[in-house]
Structures are given as C-alpha cells and as structure tokens.
Amino acid sequence: MTEKLDIASAARKLKSPNIKTRKRALKAIHDLAKQKRVAR
Numbered sequence: 001m002t003e004k005l006d007i008a009s010a011a012r013k014l015k016s017p018n019i020k021t022r023k024r025a026l027k028a029i030h031d032l033a034k035q036k037r038v039a040r
Contacts, residue, residue, distance in 0.1 A: 007032055 005013065005028035013025035 004028075 005025060007029065010025040010028040010032070013021050014029075016022055016025070
C-alpha cells in the first residue's frame with residue numbers, strides 16, 4: 001500500500017528518475033486537483 005501524497009511531496013517526486021514514481025505523483029496531483037474542483 002502506498003502512502004497518500006500531498007501536493008508538496010507529489011511535486012517533489014515528479015523530479016524522480018523513476019518512471020513509476022513520476023506517474024504516481026502525477027496521478028496524485030491530478031486527483032487532488034479534481035477533488036479541489038469538485039469541492040467548489
């Protein structure tokens with residue numbers, strides 16, 4: 001089970017050379033942005 005990423009840690013992980021880590025971080029950012037849009 002992976003840890004939940006907040007925006008700051010996801011942004012930091014986007015700089016990782018590991019493709020899976022980058023994809024996971026990008027998905028976390030997209031999901032957080034989607035939640036933010038829905039909450040309005």
